[in-house]
Amino acid sequence: MAELSVSVVSADREVWSGAAKQIVARTTEGEIGILPGHEPILGILSAGEVRITPVSGAAITARAEDGFLSVENDTVTIVAGQAELVS
């Protein structure tokens, strides 16, 4: 199965990057789930958590304040001024 290549970047560093199976984020419109093959999208995140299910290992939760999320060709970029991994 195809995978998503994900990177979570904050203003001063790349917080996390790797391959993932699924991402769940909360935009200003509501929750959005992203699987491989998703159409290109650009969404504004509302303050909240982004859950990433990596290809291997346990789920990762990242906090992204005032950020946005872009998806294209199975490349997901989560951008926020301040972002950090919660677990």
Next chain:
Amino acid sequence: MGAQLRVYRQKIRSAQTTKKITRAMELISASRIQKAQARMAASAPYARAVTRAVSAVATYSNVDHVLTTERENPRRAAVVVFTSDRGLAGGFSSQVIREANELRTRLEGEGREVVNYLVGRKAVQYYAFRRRAAAKEWMGGTDQPTFETAKDIADTLVEAFIAGGESEGVDEIHIVYNRFVSLVTQTPEIVRVLPLEVVDGVEEPGSTDVLPLYEFEPEVDDVLDALLPVYIESRIFNAMLQSAASEHAARQKAMKSATDNADKLIREYTRLANNARQAEITQQISEIVGGADALVSAK
């Protein structure tokens, strides 16, 4: 010991002490450049992502956003000057200030009132001494800029811009900072951040990348509303990081030449001191010989 000799020795000692200080500062700057450069590199993915997103939105929407439209007859222009907090960095701060002064003359020639925003103690001192008003000042931490400061600056600017020149705000925003070209070259640069000239990113997306047709969530306009301040923040933060790296590089260069100068001074004064010592000895010998001669002939 002769007076002349004592003076020379004093000068040698003074040059040696100065050299110790400048050498230490040189080494400190050298080690900090690495860190500053690393921070610049680390913030690149963010800048890239933001620029890409802004170009994507701008490409697929014919927006007339408040931040992208040029005002008809702009009256007030903000100039943000990025200098350092401390001196001893060669022409680092003065070249930015000189550039800002030129910009100011140009803008005033075009009939705009200049509103100053100052970053770094050097700029604040320069403007205070000349009694030029500044709308807002930020001091401290120019050598290790934080994102919070960048955000604060960006928020202030965007707010002033949205208010507009009619009501104590501004119609356009220029930033003046030292761009880090290499370890030996830092050039002052003027960039107009607002109104935005979209897709003028430092990080142009490669020509092979065709931006896909995005879905926007929520609407295009709302996405742009949220993105543009972020874009400004990232540009400001980038300017601050470049400025910080340039500051360290400029200081290292200045301190290196100061150390070299001290070396030269020490060498010159050592020669002179040796000369003076030798002259003193020669004089003493001739005095003794002369004295002995006089005694012999007196008998």
